[in-house]
Amino acid sequence: MAKPWATLGVDLHLEPAGSGGLRRGLTDALREAVRTGRLAPGTRLPSTRSLAADLGIARNTVAETYADLVAEGWLTARQGSGTRVAELAATPPSGRGAGPRHREPDRPTYSLLPGAPDLAAFPRTEWLRAARRALAAAPYDALGYGDPRGRPELRTALAGYLARVRGVRTDPERVLITSGFAHALRIAGTLLGARGVRTVAVESYGVGAYWGLLQQAGLATPALPYDELGTDTRALGGQDAVMLTPAHQFPMGMPLHPDRRAAVVDWSRRTGGLVLEDDYDGEFRYDRQPVGALQGLDPDRVIYFGTASKSLAPGLRLGWMVLPPALAEEAASAKGGVDTVGVLEQLTLAEFITSGAYDRHVRSSRLRYRRRRDALAAAVSARAPEVTVTGIAAGLHAVLRLPTGLEQPVIQAATWQGLALHGLAGYRHEGAVAEPLDALVVGYATPPDSAWAGALEALCRVLP
């Protein structure tokens, strides 16, 4: 699956059968990669032997190419240090056919950033088929200004789906369609603020942008403690609300411990506190049945959030909330006087769910991601014994625990290799009550299949 060039961490656009012959083609491709920054200064190139083997060409051709580029100043060769990309001056050297051009923005070759599914696997044909059926069936007035809650077809389909797959207890009247999780959270912020909520406890690890959205609504977001069993909800007290990722802590990756799950429900019933349940990837569990939604235990106090961003694609901009009866109407007016989410996408998703295509897509994605997860765990265990892979029972990402002090150097090395990678530090609440950890948050669902092996290889190369 991996292209031979994957070992360089870049896609060289090499056309070996090009007009100028192999050597010319390889020279141009390498020069271009350096020029555009895809091969960063200081990057060590593979040995002539291994690159030649990868490409299935004569070792001599590679050696001559390297020599040409050293002569032109693109590469440097030093005894004992191998061949590296030269530390270029501000103006790149003007070799033949490669004058100074506008440098392209740095775009990594591989991404293992968490938060997105494999977009290349978006079921385009099935989606279009559903769109055709949905549009054929839609009454014409569906195309007008709509109910702010969203289309009834989609709310009905989701109410059924969420009950069946996530144990959510609702009816379509309490489902609100949004353009993704951030939109839903903005609505929740407005809603909570209007009800006099001042404090929403959050987890010690999570997404800062989401805490920011709540803060923009005037809410304080103090962190709950985090220990080896995960988020410690027993610390809940006088807060008005809490936001959690119970099925699969983001980014740490484990479900909320059963005792602490019970503690949330108990707190909520005792104090009247509201629970914001972010069920971003609840469908993706590999080792046993998915953990049901917390909402099922306490539908009168839990605001449930889901999204098509992980199961299908963020670009659809489709998310949903399930609201306690007492909040449903307020949430709809907080969203606005008319619907703000495109009707055709809503009708298409409704048809996609109802026809079973959604289930099929989730199943096949789960299988593929599970294979990637297994490959990741196996590769790390074989090649980086100091690294521990955690949080892999579910979801689209894993947490790789590193030896102390290595998070930043590994991220930096990955950047040099053209691999986009996030460390755990960026997901830590500034008031986190938790042992600091060095770790990577690896989104193994992110690359397309064609780049997965290359991305995994690039990752393994930067691990200690």
Added chain:
Amino acid sequence: MAKPWATLGVDLHLEPAGSGGLRRGLTDALREAVRTGRLAPGTRLPSTRSLAADLGIARNTVAETYADLVAEGWLTARQGSGTRVAELAATPPSGRGAGPRHREPDRPTYSLLPGAPDLAAFPRTEWLRAARRALAAAPYDALGYGDPRGRPELRTALAGYLARVRGVRTDPERVLITSGFAHALRIAGTLLGARGVRTVAVESYGVGAYWGLLQQAGLATPALPYDELGTDTRALGGQDAVMLTPAHQFPMGMPLHPDRRAAVVDWSRRTGGLVLEDDYDGEFRYDRQPVGALQGLDPDRVIYFGTASKSLAPGLRLGWMVLPPALAEEAASAKGGVDTVGVLEQLTLAEFITSGAYDRHVRSSRLRYRRRRDALAAAVSARAPEVTVTGIAAGLHAVLRLPTGLEQPVIQAATWQGLALHGLAGYRHEGAVAEPLDALVVGYATPPDSAWAGALEALCRVLP
């Protein structure tokens, strides 16, 4: 085109060839219409002669039906007052087969409300075709979290289209995609507020909900004077900004007078004031070339707003802003960190525009709406000589000037007839500097073709 029943102002679901014969079918249909409230109490029914002629059945059948229903208490017949729907008690009379049931929510049979195109004419096949092409051509990473400005394909297509059709001067970098006009106006409100704008002058006639959105952003919205030449922009002075509908004043319907157009640009250059140009239906002009956008005269000071809601359908939730260079970046961040508008709809609209399907659809819509406008003007002139039709050179609606004091009674009569209709009063700024007028704002694009003749007939019947 019109069903005979259209003269009753209701769709009676009559099946004349039904099992019980004509009389039974007609009786059931009328009873049902009264029971569900589609025929409101007090409504006068057509004479037996005219209804029989409409239906192509014997006059006697109609007379017997009326008599049956009078006997059952559904209708009343009084000498000189004709046959009317009875003023029913709280519990409808229990006639044969028509026990008391839950009364359906009042839903008018016809709508001439302004603000929407004919949704039944949405080009479904062409749209799906564009969706298929767009999705086939989209790189997979288009499906991820996107640039808050919107997809480059759509921004590019719009920049070209707006330059060609509306004389807008822009490049794609300054186009921002939104989920419709209200969303765009919210963004503008945030933007203006952050720049220290405190006052946005608005027109004496317009949409209160839009003034409300600006007020929610903390902005004052005083009204400009309005006279026989339209909005008087010469009154602009110390305001920080002004919001206008220059191509086709909403709802009054005339373009901004050339002198007053010049006065806006002059004011803006002199004071640095910003202009919010709402170009909601600029493509629909019938009697000569469309009036170009004001933005073309002053691209550094005009924020231009457009939407697919009038040209295609509100349900798409697609709108756009063209921003002065100095505001483009701020507007994108006011929209959010990532795009909130569905990518597939954006790519589809881009393809729809680029392929020429948008132009074709606008052309055919223009032709159809023009025919309706002509029919409206002719019918009103023939049947209601006291009413003047104005604002009909462009757009999807007309203003029908009524004799003083008749606006409310006509609206009320329309409600009784099952015709949804708006008066001008609801569009008047509470601080309007303008002669009060009795008028109707008639959205002649709103009904589907099949209901147009019926809607027009219902309108004519309630006019003085």
